[in-house]
Amino acid sequence: MLHAAPGQSNIYSGYAKPATLWRFNGSVPGPEIRVRQGARLRVTVENGLAEDTTVHWHGVRTPNAMDGVPYLTQQPISPSNQFVYEFNAIDAGTYWYHPHQRSFEQVGRGLYGPLIIEEANPIQVDRDVTWMLDDWRLEETGEIENDFGNSHDMSHSGRIGNFVTINGKKQAVFSVSKGERIRLRLINAANARIFGLDFQGHDPLVIALDGQPITPHRPENGLVVLGPAMRVDLILDMTGNPGESDEVIDRFYDGLTYQLTRIKYSDEVIRNSPPDWPIQLPGNPLREPDLKTAKRHEVMFSGGMMGNMVARDMGINTTTSSSMMGMMHSKKIWFINGVAAEGHIMDPMLTLDIDRSHVISMTNASAWYHPIHLHGHSFRVISRNGEKTQYQEWQDTVLMAPRETVEIAFVADNPGDWMFHCHILEHQASGMMGVIRVA
Numbered sequence: 001m002l003h004a005a006p007g008q009s010n011i012y013s014g015y016a017k018p019a020t021l022w023r024f025n026g027s028v029p030g031p032e033i034r035v036r037q038g039a040r041l042r043v044t045v046e047n048g049l050a051e052d053t054t055v056h057w058h059g060v061r062t063p064n065a066m067d068g069v070p071y072l073t074q075q076p077i078s079p080s081n082q083f084v085y086e087f088n089a090i091d092a093g094t095y096w097y098h099p100h101q102r103s104f105e106q107v108g109r110g111l112y113g114p115l116i117i118e119e120a121n122p123i124q125v126d127r128d129v130t131w132m133l134d135d136w137r138l139e140e141t142g143e144i145e146n147d148f149g150n151s152h153d154m155s156h157s158g159r160i161g162n163f164v165t166i167n168g169k170k171q172a173v174f175s176v177s178k179g180e181r182i183r184l185r186l187i188n189a190a191n192a193r194i195f196g197l198d199f200q201g202h203d204p205l206v207i208a209l210d211g212q213p214i215t216p217h218r219p220e221n222g223l224v225v226l227g228p229a230m231r232v233d234l235i236l237d238m239t240g241n242p243g244e245s246d247e248v249i250d251r252f253y254d255g256l257t258y259q260l261t262r263i264k265y266s267d268e269v270i271r272n273s274p275p276d277w278p279i280q281l282p283g284n285p286l287r288e289p290d291l292k293t294a295k296r297h298e299v300m301f302s303g304g305m306m307g308n309m310v311a312r313d314m315g316i317n318t319t320t321s322s323s324m325m326g327m328m329h330s331k332k333i334w335f336i337n338g339v340a341a342e343g344h345i346m347d348p349m350l351t352l353d354i355d356r357s358h359v360i361s362m363t364n365a366s367a368w369y370h371p372i373h374l375h376g377h378s379f380r381v382i383s384r385n386g387e388k389t390q391y392q393e394w395q396d397t398v399l400m401a402p403r404e405t406v407e408i409a410f411v412a413d414n415p416g417d418w419m420f421h422c423h424i425l426e427h428q429a430s431g432m433m434g435v436i437r438v439a
């Protein structure tokens with residue numbers, strides 16, 4: 001059972017008083033749900049909030065009725081009521097759960113938790129560790145700043161906080177032993193912050209993105225980058241010596257670097273060199289898209305502050321002719337193919353033939369990053385700005401830079417109406433959200 005309710009938590013002991021968070025089962029993050037691939041999950045969600053909620057199982061290929069999108073796949077769970085989610089754990093990997101009802105505030109107040117689906121035969125490691133990364137906008141007292149959904153956040157980069165946590169706390173030290181091999185599962189639960197982590201003194205290998213296995217490789221430029229809602233699985237071999245320590249630095253934003261935590265070596269020595277164990281994960285049962293016969297679709301994301309200027313520079317004629325002040329007043333700030341989502345009932349923006357391969361070419365005609373998430377499916381990221389990607393990685397959330405064009409490909413084999421949106425939650429709430437029908 002997951003029980004959503006408000007409660008008091010000290011995000012950092014240095015603040016004068018605890019913050020009022022919204023929590024699953026009394027903790028932030030909520031309990032780690034860990035099952036073996038192929039298992040049947042049955043989770044009862046009970047709503048102890050004073051408003052409606054749901055739970056979305058991010059990245060998991062659930063049946064449409066279990067996807068947790070209010071008014072699209074289910075009626076929201078009203079206060080004091082409950083809903084039972086039940087589905088098979090088809091794909092192994094690192095996933096998470098969070099509300100899809102007013103998510104810009106409900107997630108921002110702490111309603112989320114990890115879902116780990118273990119491989120039938122997991123790779124060998126000494127420790128399997130989950131870090132849920134988040135940031136919080138806190139007042140000087142330690143309380144959460146109650147300015148959710150303000151027009152500046154919605155029209156710019158989203159709600160960026162001033163205090164970053166690992167698993168709901170400031171983690172000053174991560175204790176390790178020489179020779180230890182760790183599988184580190186990173187989950188970005190922040191509303192809008194993008195992380196670019198530099199594991200100083202260490203050589204992380206990426207083995208999975210968004211739960212899906214990938215050819216093990218070193219991250220580009222040495223930075224492990226996670227947009228909101230994205231996950232990265234790393235292999236970290238602890239090659240330092242007893243008593244040593246190294247910083248983990250977030251370097252994504254120019255001029256705003258900070259220490260996320262410090263890797264501190266104990267006196268224990270497990271082994272003197274990295275173990276010779278396989279690290280390639282087995283593939284999940286995803287159908288390979290046929291690019292030769294795939295049907296192509298064009299999608300453009302636009303709007304936001306400076307959006308018209310960027311679109312003009314790119315030679316794109318957008319249909320967003322309203323003034324920015326007018327858009328901010330109506331909360332119609334972001335657009336997909338010229339349409340800003342409004343209300344709960346949405347007609348499909350695309351209808352995809354079921355059991356057919358599809359390529360969606362997505363252009364970010366805006367001045368801001370957008371992590372684009374498709375429900376119910378994983379897709380291959382096949383190109384960026386016309387250049388074929390090196391690993392043709394499977395993902396469910398792809399980070400798009402300003403002015404970038406990204407192509408994704410997949411077989412539409414999960415029937416239903418599926419959300420397709422930016423996972424900067426303020427962008428989603430102010431228009432960058434649509435529905436893709438698979439039928």
